[in-house]
Amino acid sequence: MDWDWNFVWQIMPLLLDGLKITFLATVLGAGLAAVVGLVFAILRIAAPRPIAKLTSFVVEFIRGTPLLVQLYFIFYVLPDVGVRLPPLLAGVIGLGLHYGTYVAEVYRGGIENVPRGQWEAAKATNLTSRQTWIHVVLPQAVPPMIPALANYLIGMFKETPLLSAVTVLELMNQAKIVANSSYRYIEPMTLVGVFFLIMSLVSVFFLRLLEERFAPVEER
Amino acid sequence: MIDWSGYITLILQGAFVTLELTIMASILAVIMAFVAGLSRVSKYFPIRALATAYIEFFRGTSVFVQLFWAYFVLPFAGIELTPLQAGVSALGLNAGAYGAEVVRGAIKAIGRDQREACVALNLSRSQAMRHVIIPQAIPLILPTFGNLAIELLKGTAVVSLISLSDLTFQAQVVRAQTGSTLVPFGTILLIYFLMALAISYGMRWIEGRATRGLDGMRT
Numbered sequence: 001m002d003w004d005w006n007f008v009w010q011i012m013p014l015l016l017d018g019l020k021i022t023f024l025a026t027v028l029g030a031g032l033a034a035v036v037g038l039v040f041a042i043l044r045i046a047a048p049r050p051i052a053k054l055t056s057f058v059v060e061f062i063r064g065t066p067l068l069v070q071l072y073f074i075f076y077v078l079p080d081v082g083v084r085l086p087p088l089l090a091g092v093i094g095l096g097l098h099y100g101t102y103v104a105e106v107y108r109g110g111i112e113n114v115p116r117g118q119w120e121a122a123k124a125t126n127l128t129s130r131q132t133w134i135h136v137v138l139p140q141a142v143p144p145m146i147p148a149l150a151n152y153l154i155g156m157f158k159e160t161p162l163l164s165a166v167t168v169l170e171l172m173n174q175a176k177i178v179a180n181s182s183y184r185y186i187e188p189m190t191l192v193g194v195f196f197l198i199m200s201l202v203s204v205f206f207l208r209l210l211e212e213r214f215a216p217v218e219e220r
Numbered sequence: 221m222i223d224w225s226g227y228i229t230l231i232l233q234g235a236f237v238t239l240e241l242t243i244m245a246s247i248l249a250v251i252m253a254f255v256a257g258l259s260r261v262s263k264y265f266p267i268r269a270l271a272t273a274y275i276e277f278f279r280g281t282s283v284f285v286q287l288f289w290a291y292f293v294l295p296f297a298g299i300e301l302t303p304l305q306a307g308v309s310a311l312g313l314n315a316g317a318y319g320a321e322v323v324r325g326a327i328k329a330i331g332r333d334q335r336e337a338c339v340a341l342n343l344s345r346s347q348a349m350r351h352v353i354i355p356q357a358i359p360l361i362l363p364t365f366g367n368l369a370i371e372l373l374k375g376t377a378v379v380s381l382i383s384l385s386d387l388t389f390q391a392q393v394v395r396a397q398t399g400s401t402l403v404p405f406g407t408i409l410l411i412y413f414l415m416a417l418a419i420s421y422g423m424r425w426i427e428g429r430a431t432r433g434l435d436g437m438r439t
Contacts, residue, residue, distance in 0.1 A: 064370065064416030065409045066377035069388055073409065076401040158282035165381060172285065185292040193281050193289055200280040 008187050011178045015191055018174030025091055025170060026157045032096025033156070034149075037103025044108060059101045067098045068162050075166040091163035099156050103149065110145040111137065143214040150210055154203045158196060171195060224403070227394045231404070234390030235411055241304070241376045241386060242415075245311035246369055252316025253365075257323025258349070271320065278317035284378045286310040291382045303384035307376070315372045322364045326357035359431045366423030370416045377412075387411060 043055040062070070071094040078085060085093070114137050122132040164173035175188035259271035278286065287310040290301060301309070330353050338348035380389035387408045394404040 061409075061413055064374075065412040066374040066388070068377040068380070069391070069405060069409055069412065072388070072391070073405045076395065077405055080401055158280075159284075161282055161284045162378065172288075176288075179292065186296050189285075189289050189293045193285050196282065196285055197277065197280040201276065204276075204280075 002186075004184070004187065007182075007184060008191065011188060011191075014174050014178055015171060015188070015195070018169060018171035019195060021088070021168065021170040022157070022160045025088065025095065025160050025163055025168065026153070028092040029095030029099065029156055029160075030153050032092060033099035033103050033152070036096055036100025037107055040100060040104035041107035041111070044104065045111065059104060062098060062101045067094060067159060068165055070094050070098060071162060071166050087163075087166050087168045090166055091160075091168045094166075095156055095159065095163075099152055102152050102155075106145050106148045106152070109148075110141040113144065114140050146214050147207060147211045150203075150207050154200060154207065157203070158200060161192070222398050222400065227398065227404070230390050230394060231387065231407060231411070234385060234387040234408070235415075237384065237386045238373070238376050238412075239415070241307055241311065241379060241384075242369070242373045244308045245315065245372055245376070248308060248312025249315035249319055249368070249372065250365070252313060253319025253323050256316060256320035257327070260320060260324040261327055263345075274313075275317045275320050278314050279321075283310055283314040283375045284381075286314060287378055287382060303379065303382045306382060307379040307384055311372055311375050311379075314375070315368050318368055318371075319365060322361055322368070323357070326360040327353055329360055330356050359427065362423060362427045362430055366420055366427075369419050369423065373412065373415055373419060 040055055040059055044052050044059070047055065071091060074085065074094050075087065075090045078090075118136055118140065119132065122136045127136065160170055161172035163170050164176060167173070169177075171192055175192045179185045179188045256271045256274055259267045260275070262268050262271075287306060290310050291303065291306040294301060294306075334352055334356065335348065338352050343352070376386055377388045380386050380392065383389070385393075391404040391408045395401055398404075
């Protein structure tokens with residue numbers, strides 16, 4: 001096993017190109033997951049019973065099946081019904097849908113953790129439902145959600161290598177291409193691991209800060 | 221019209237590989253979770269540091285990267301793994317790292333009074349762990365372990381990328397041979413979902429058994 005630094009510097013620009021796509025996919029996926037999660041959460045809390053039930057089932061189904069297979073489904077099955085997506089878009093939709101189901105749970109938990117008394121007090125002081133949400137419920141529901149959401153963001157970032165299976169040219173795929181064309185696996189694969197390890201150690205540090213900042217009042 | 225009967229056998233073979241992989245990796249994960257989780261609360265610093273390094277390493281990179289590393293890089297260090305061995309070790313060690321934090325959390329959650337009672341009864345640290353702390357920690361651990369087992373099952377799909385013929389791999393084979401996409405991918409999504417359901421029901425049953433006799437003992 002020999003490590004060649006020259007080779008490392010030679011492939012670095014390619015890997016950094018891949019890293020950019022990895023970040024792009026994470027950011028877009030997170031944005032989509034935030035929206036999809038909101039839709040799922042609202043449907044489960046507020047929609048009529050049959051629709052809420054159906055949403056629960058869909059959420060369970062998406063959570064119970066592998067992201068990789070969902071990506072294949074989006075990438076290979078949808079074109080048969082006339083929806084042809086570029087790889088990156090397919091990947092982002094996959095990530096967004098998959099993590100949207102997790103995010104929905106976070107939203108739901110956060111909103112349901114606001115005590116009943118708060119809702120009743122808002123009603124007693126004659127706040128409109130809009131005022132209740134903006135001034136009473138959301139300010140109490142959102143802060144505890146933030147660390148959990150950040151956690152899923154990190155999780156999603158670590159899952160982006162799966163996008164290489166649907167030909168997105170992100171970090172892992174660049175590494176694979178380099179490895180296959182040069183027959184050197186040690187440097188590219190190890191570098192991918194190191195990139196992810198560094199990113200996640202840094203993000204775990206920020207996560208701890210967030211957790212301290214937004215800890216429930218009684219734990220401070 | 222495509223004759224599906226042969227392909228069904230293919231998919232079922234894949235399901236069997238997925239099942240085998242999930243079970244073997246789960247066993248490894250449970251062992252690693254307890255070893256690393258207990259090491260995290262050890263009184264010796266080197267053991268704690270080693271466990272922390274293991275946990276942070278495997279939680280810091282995804283199972284996909286670890287699998288590729290195990291399969292493509294380790295041979296250069298003289299360690300040849302079959303796809304199945306690489307899959308079981310990557311999945312098991314990865315899930316074990318997440319499980320270790322669960323074990324540690326559950327052990328920490330057992331109240332001070334229990335530890336003090338152990339001291340008062342003159343139990344050694346290992347006796348206290350074995351007879352008092354762990355039996356009470358198990359019911360706290362089980363629900364999260366159930367979720368981790370489902371995550372592990374979902375993680376097994378990536379082994380198809382190192383040419384292990386699991387469900388996802390077989391679906392790709394069927395796609396390549398028939399050109400049909402909806403049927404193979406739809407079928408395996410359903411099979412994965414049923415397996416996940418089976419795990420969650422199974423875990424609920426085990427939880428029921430493990431908490432028997434503990435009613436009213438915890439708040």
